[in-house]
């Protein structure tokens with residue numbers, strides 16, 4: 579289990595915190611595996627009624643760890659823990675709330691497409707530089723983002739890598755609300771607690787109806803994943819990772 583993921587129980591809310599501030603909460607394989615376990619265990623535990631995912635002040639996540647991407651680019655053909663995490667998100671049985679402050683790049687943005695409520699702060703910017711990295715959208719974002727944002731906003735976000743401010747994300751329906759930094763965690767926790775107090779069976783049916791057939795989403799995640807894995811080994815991607823990893827040298 580990863581030391582960079584802190585899982586704690588507060589009443590009926592399971593809190594999952596990404597805590598790797600020195601690397602801007604870049605998510606490693608071990609971190610994905612820990613978060614997947616927390617989601618699956620929480621879903622199986624009758625005492626957990628809602629999940630809450632948070633980062634640290636100013637940093638939700640800078641996305642997948644680029645060094646892990648590089649390892650795949652250089653020939654590591656092991657399973658990608660990120661995809662296990664994405665499928666766990668898509669099949670999640672209990673509501674998920676997120677609190678996002680500051681940096682939200684790549685999967686730090688697309689996680690929120692799987693949340694029932696996302697609260698973000700005014701300084702948050704959502705950004706997915708997939709194509710600039712020689713990659714393709716993931717997490718089912720190619721399916722969900724056009725539905726939520728409309729085709730052109732989805733193109734700007736997912737293909738052009740344009741940043742989306744918290745205000746614009748709220749106006750577009752990507753997130754539920756924008757709250758001041760100092761209120762973020764309390765607000766997100768209160769929302770999760772409110773969810774946790776609802777009659778669980780009725781809530782589950784309501785949520786399942788809202789989400790529809792999630793196997794369609796899982797199929798898209800897998801389809802994106804096949805392209806993604808292939809793209810990781812492309813020259814476009816390798817060059818982009820190398821540029822990021824060597825940008826501070828010289």
Ligand code: COA
Pocket residue numbers: 600601602604605640641642643644645681683684685707708711822826
């Ligand atoms: N993977 C691995 N390490 C990362 C990382 C990532 N995705 N994002 C940040 N880091 C590391 C940096 O390498 C740096 O490490 P170092 O201090 O050992 O050199 C540290 O986190 C701080 O990052 P830095 O770039 O100095 O912070 P910043 O505030 O100037 O910029 C970002 C923050 C998020 C804009 C910038 O780090 C960035 O663009 N990260 C990559 C985002 C990305 O492409 N993610 C993949 C999406 S699919």
